[in-house]
Amino acid sequence: MGCCVSKSTDSKASRIARWRSTGIVALRDSKLKAFPNEVFDLDRSVRTLDLTHNKIVQFIFAVDIPMDISKLINMQRLILAENLVQQLPTNLGKLQSLKLMTLDGNQITSLPDEMGQLVRLERLSISGNLLTCLPETIGSLRNLLLLNVSNNKLKSLPESIGSCFSLEELQANDNLIEDLPASICNLIHLKSLCLDNNNVNQIPLNLLKDCKVLQNISLHGNPISMDQFQQMEGFQDFEARRKKKFDKQIDSNVMIGSKGLDEGVDL
Template identity: 75%
Template sequence: MGCCSSKNADSKATRVNRWRSTGIVALRDSKLKTFPDDILDLDGSVRTLDLTHNRLVEIPMDISKLINLQRLVLADNLIERLPINLGKLQYLKVMTLDVNQISTLPDELGQLVRLEQFSISGNSLTHLPETIGSLRNLVLLNVSKNKLKFFPESIGSCFSLEELQANENSLEELPSSVCSLVNLKSLCLNSNNLKQIPSDLLTDCKALQNISLHNNPISMEQFQQMRGFQEFESRRRKKFDKQIDANVMISSKGLDEGVDL
């Protein structure tokens, strides 16, 4: 019995030492219901934390101890809310919270000023905080499969945003501020309630190469009559021509992806 306990202790110590030396904690599919204290005790040693596909209901306030955390992956859990202390993770660059039960985001989200990728698809969000506009380094935002009816005006301040995915929501309109997203390349809005999009979107978002509006009450004719459509179409075709020239395998559906209505 004592021998077995000793082996377990050694195994635990070995695991903690590995986490400390690599900076990577990966406990996928471990049936966890709470955050292991061993992780929180590592403080500044952890750079990547992946607890995908567990049974976590909450993120502890003490997560703020992981001051050097850069990647936080908590997809496929039972998390209902985010702690305000999350905003103290000042080095966080990637946060993945897909397939949880989150209905609101704290205003402190805006304190994650180094965040580059934020994915929270498959939750129950009804709105995004105005503070999301403080995420000036955000490149990818995925809020698909939620219950959003609108975006805050502040979304236009996410100047680095290149890809915005908001499929399967209840969006009825887009704020005019999205026209300020000059680096936006891909806008995915399938299965919403959009009857129109901002009239200056195609003229102001000169990097835009892909718009997907399938299953919305907006017609292809409406889209083609927008100012800047020809320029957008030229960028779209140029993008796919480059892929073909580089021998990238794409399907016929892929060729139509740029204007999916």
């Protein structure tokens, strides 16, 4: 009589084989409370890791289970939204192939300085957390295209953000931000700046003049007046870009969401 393999063992083996073959580890809504150790057995095979909507408290590291995150050195997409993570490990910086990281809807209070080592990162979304500040090392993310830090407790953005030279979209809605660093004027590729529901009462004077491709600014729910905005140098050129984008949206018959068509500026 042949050896009997349990259904659960066979299922696990099949799952790991599928992960290794596709490079995609998808464990959404799996009721996980801890990082799945078997992922480390895949080593360099992992390209995408999606652990959305679980109950994970600790991400990859634990006091009693030392883990070498560098085994996942080829991972490009890390999606850990809607969990209970409070802290990120310092060895996160070893994931230097990462291009996308989504950490929305956790309980993260700070980002490690080692975040700046993720030099290939293009999209970072960490909305809906408890961040009070961003590390200065974020300025090392020279390939970053999108930064979403909305729905946190940020009082300011670091001066170093002006070194994220590739940044095209910055979302920082629903924070406690009062002032913007002057360095934001260095973001010559910036197209969209969203700062709804903050405490911003003025923006850097050269923003519209220096950010020559900026076409959308949203400042709803801030103590800044339209008059202040219109008197800034470069406003007329910004307004022309805004209208061109708006007209293009209409001509293309784009689908309009519940908030209506984005006109590019909201004060």
